[in-house]
Amino acid sequence: MDKHVLDDPDTIADRSTRVLQLADGRRIGYAEYGAPDGHPVVVLHGTPGSRTLFASTTDVARKMGFRIVAPDRTGYGLSDYHRHDTLTDTAYDIQALANGLGINRFFLVGFSGGGPHALAAALLMKDRIQQVALISPVGLVGEAEHVSMTSLQHFIFSYLGHSQMAARAYFHGVRAMIEWVPHSAELLVTQYATATDRAILDQYGLRHSLGASMREGLSRSVEGAVQDLRLYCGPWGLALDKLQTPVSIWQGSDDTIVPPQAAYRLADVLPNCRLEVLEGMGHYWLFGSFERILDRIRTKPPRRNRATRAAS
Numbered sequence: 001m002d003k004h005v006l007d008d009p010d011t012i013a014d015r016s017t018r019v020l021q022l023a024d025g026r027r028i029g030y031a032e033y034g035a036p037d038g039h040p041v042v043v044l045h046g047t048p049g050s051r052t053l054f055a056s057t058t059d060v061a062r063k064m065g066f067r068i069v070a071p072d073r074t075g076y077g078l079s080d081y082h083r084h085d086t087l088t089d090t091a092y093d094i095q096a097l098a099n100g101l102g103i104n105r106f107f108l109v110g111f112s113g114g115g116p117h118a119l120a121a122a123l124l125m126k127d128r129i130q131q132v133a134l135i136s137p138v139g140l141v142g143e144a145e146h147v148s149m150t151s152l153q154h155f156i157f158s159y160l161g162h163s164q165m166a167a168r169a170y171f172h173g174v175r176a177m178i179e180w181v182p183h184s185a186e187l188l189v190t191q192y193a194t195a196t197d198r199a200i201l202d203q204y205g206l207r208h209s210l211g212a213s214m215r216e217g218l219s220r221s222v223e224g225a226v227q228d229l230r231l232y233c234g235p236w237g238l239a240l241d242k243l244q245t246p247v248s249i250w251q252g253s254d255d256t257i258v259p260p261q262a263a264y265r266l267a268d269v270l271p272n273c274r275l276e277v278l279e280g281m282g283h284y285w286l287f288g289s290f291e292r293i294l295d296r297i298r299t300k301p302p303r304r305n306r307a308t309r310a311a312s
Contacts, residue, residue: 016052019078020100028097029078033068034061040106041297042069042094044114047138048171048225050077050217053111056209060291064298069106071097073117075224076217087231087238090117091124098128107297109133111286112258115266116232122245123238131297132247135286136255138232139262140269149259152192157259161233164226171222178215185211192256194282206287240269247273248296252281 016031031051034041038061045053051070061068074093075081084090094117098106108129110118115137122132141147141157149157160167177184189210190198201207218225247270251263260277267275278285286293 016055017078020097022096022100026074026080026082027078028071028074028080028093028100029076030069030071030097031055033058033070034064034066036067038062038065038067039298040067040069040101040103041109041294042071042098042103042106043109044073044094044111044117045070045076045213045217046111047113047228048076048174048214048217048222049111049113050213052077052216053210053213056206056287057290061294064291064294066107066294066298069097069101069103072217073114073224073228075221075227077219079224081221081223081227084227084231087116087120087236088124090231091121094121095125098125104128105130107131107133109135109293109297110137111135112283113138113228113232115139116236116238119240119243119247120236120238122247123240123243126243126245129245132245133293133297134247134249134263134266135293136252136258136283137249137263137266138258139264139266140236141232141259141262142234142236143262143265146265147259147262150256152256153259156229157233161229164230167226167229168222171218171225174214175218175222178211178218183211185215187211189214193284194252194254194256196252196254196280197282197284200284200288203288206284210284210287240266241271243270244272249273249275250278250286250293251275252278252283252285254280255283257283 018030020028043054051072054068054070072079105128108118115134118132122129160170186207249267251260267273
């Protein structure tokens with residue numbers, strides 16, 4: 001069976017660098033933020049990213065009584081790489097983490113590239129996940145003929161997503177730049193961000209945090225990021241129309257990182273989904289509004305599919 005959290009003080013410096021070892025010897029790294037005894041919320045980072053992405057949420061989560069559990073997906077940060085052939089396969093890692101930590105019922109949050117993995121986990125653990133929140137998610141990008149994309153989004157989701165060799169070369173280049181050029185991670189995070197994104201990142205001092213999360217995620221390997229693109233840029237193989245777990249999607253109308261239309265199509269497919277479009281917002285609005293997310297998931301959303309459009 002999977003082992004509990006390792007207690008080696010040289011391995012676990014604090015709540016942000018913890019490791020669960022699975023029965024097969026593979027390690028899953030994770031961080032915890034907020035209230036240690038609070039209601040658990042498992043949060044999944046983007047592509048590329050790591051468990052440290054959610055460090056800024058610790059104060060609001062503690063205040064609201066939530067325990068944030070943020071794993072590194074396979075191949076990122078402290079987590080060993082393991083090839084998964086389907087998105088469903090990745091859901092077993094989340095299940096193993098929850099089992100290892102003794103978590104039965106929990107909320108699940110997927111940010112950006114964590115969105116498809118969150119939905120796969122919700123289908124696998126339908127009786128354990130109370131609600132799913134998807135924030136600026138990677139939607140159904142494999143349906144490129146039906147989704148309007150910018151040239152950058154086409155490069156990522158249509159080109160890199162269908163060539164592991166190109167994706168690996170790209171992320172190796174990103175990794176080398178981060179290692180050798182000071183502050184390059186921060187520049188990469190904001191290079192294509194909207195003006196509203198930059199204002200949020202500057203206001204909350206988050207440029208460095210997002211850059212550090214990217215740096216940590218790619219520190220040992222680029223294979224996690226390569227695998228992410230391979231899995232969600234093709235057919236997902238998920239019975240999304242059968243998912244009855246309540247899902248809330250928040251999507252900025254001006255997102256330049258992921259195509260908003262792919263998120264809108266995702267909301268149409270999910271039978272119990274509430275879509276909220278944030279007019280004029282980009283990709284990173286979450287980091288100024290995490291309290292809004294937690295407030296939503298602790299109240300049961302309506303069991304119907306509807307879209308709302310909201311100002312920032």
